[in-house]
Amino acid sequence: MIILILIAFAVLFFMFNVLPITKGNHLWSLLFLAGFILSGAAIIANDVNHFGMQVQSQTKTYHLASDSDKMGVLLYKALGNGQEKIYVYKTSAKQAKPKPTKTSDFSAKITRTKEDSYLKVTTKRYVYTNKWSKLLFGVFGNNREVKHRYYHFYVNKDWYVLSTDQAARLSKLLKTKQTEMKTKIASLVKAKVTQEIMANPSLAADPSKQQALTEAATKAATKQVLDQYVAQVK
Known part of the structure; x- marks a missing residue:
């Protein structure tokens, strides 16, 4: 018009x-x-x-699934000098390919959490203030034009945030260190379980508590060993 x-x-x-x-x-x-x-x-x-328009904000929350079936990990691709990062993420374990964050008019932030990992995406768009503004300027097709997208990743403290290059190097490293990794984990678990039983002998007579102790020790030992390997690729 x-x-x-x-x-x-x-x-x-x-x-x-x-x-x-x-x-x-x-x-x-x-x-x-x-x-x-x-x-x-x-x-x-x-x-x-954007005369005749106002900013409309919408926030959506998504579950985050790890990009690896062996550990919790969120991946990113570094751009330019490495300061700008494009994160690639999955919202479901069944998702075939990870989805990248947008490459323009966006910003991303990571917050560590003790809870399950999830993502909040806040999208701000320009919309017409009323039907008269839409009638006047609708010909330009800029209704719902994106002003900015904010990606806020809430990542579990046990997850790793790695670049795609680091993840590729880690994958190769783990393949060559499988036997060593199992040996290290088994040694750490045995030491932890033994230490706990010596401190509390009653655990030796309770199989269910021993099992729970072993599971917790295995989880902690796996994280400890993975931390060592991750440090080598960073």
Whole structure:
């Protein structure tokens, strides 16, 4: 609509400025010129400053699934000098390929948590303030244009945040260290279980408590050994 208004003011200005068809044509020509200028200014203001629009915010929360079936991990790709990162993530273990964060008008933040990992995506968009603004500027197709996306990753404290290159190196390292890794974990678990039983001999007579102790020790030992290998690829 604003384009039609602009054209109409231009035609009327031409008619009343060039073709002396009515008395007082100079006054009318000035009014139509002002209308033409204001219409053009409104178009520029809409394009540059989103005149006639307001910001609408929407937040969605997603479960985060690890990119590895062996450990909790969130991956990213470093861009340029490494300061900017594009995170790739899964919201389901059944998801075939990880989804990347957007590459423009976005920012990402990581917060460590003791809870399950999840992601909050807040999207801010420009929308028309009312039906009249939509009628005027709808021709430009900028309704719901993204202003910014905020990715807030809440990552469990036991997860690793690695670049895709680091993850590839870690995968190769773990393949060559499988036997060593099992031996280290078994040794740490045995030492931990023995220590706990010596401190509390009653555990030796309770198989269920021994099993729980072994499971907890195995989890802690696996994390400890993985930390050592992860440190080698960073």
